[in-house]
């Protein structure tokens with residue numbers, strides 16, 4: 001069975017077609033990358049898959065199920081997690097408190113449990129804390145778990161965002177520009193972490209502008225331009241693709 005695919009996926013904003021008839025297949029256990037110039041529709045494509053936007057037409061199929069019209073929390077429950085371009089973390093809370101929230105998706109306690117502090121609530125709080133500690137260790141942030149997010153480096157914030165996504169127990173994670181705004185050494189560290197996620201059995205799909213990193217880690221790349229898929233293939237195929245080079249104005253961006 002195909003793991004995740006989009007069929008004729010389209011999103012219009014008024015007269016603008018941000019994503020235009022895109023067919024894409026995400027391979028399980030691989031690093032799938034989406035590249036393209038600014039405004040090409042990459043984030044919109046992610047938003048359609050994760051349920052933040054509804055498609056104007058077309059479908060998103062996850063493990064055989066049409067998830068095109070499901071709300072984002074239901075899609076997350078099915079095992080689809082994502083991070084955002086600007087990390088949406090609470091800067092004035094600790095790393096641990098930010099990440100604890102992720103596993104809430106897998107718990108059942110409600111407002112009444114919270115008000116009466118029921119055994120179920122206490123048990124589930126402990127579970128969420130344990131999960132958060134586990135994923136913080138995975139992203140190598142266990143030594144800063146008590147720090148406020150606002151005091152972290154950009155790279156640490158990126159790792160915290162990964163941890164938050166991982167705390168939801170996903171089968172696939174969508175990473176929106178995971179290496180934006182970090183230096184080359186830190187970029188290598190994040191690439192290593194992405195590989196480690198795949199080794200753990202998680203499928204990755206990422207948007208990234210850092211071509212060297214993409215070319216090094218991606219198993220497969222799709223290129224969007226003005227909302228349309230203009231190429232799809234292995235890194236070396238994409239690097240040598242005329243249409244892609246033209247879209248990037250002479251190719252300097254993908255050298």
Ligand SMILES: Nc1ncnc2c1ncn2[C@@H]1O[C@H](COP(=O)(O)OP(=O)(O)OP(=O)(O)O)[C@@H](O)[C@H]1O
Nearest residue numbers: 013016017018036037038039040041042043044045
């Ligand atoms: N909510 C929205 N309402 C109207 N237009 C939008 C909306 N979101 C995105 N767009 C437009 O859709 C197009 C695609 O935007 P999108 O953010 O998906 O591109 P992108 O490839 O992610 O760009 P970048 O690399 O700069 O993040 C752009 O022209 C953008 O202005």
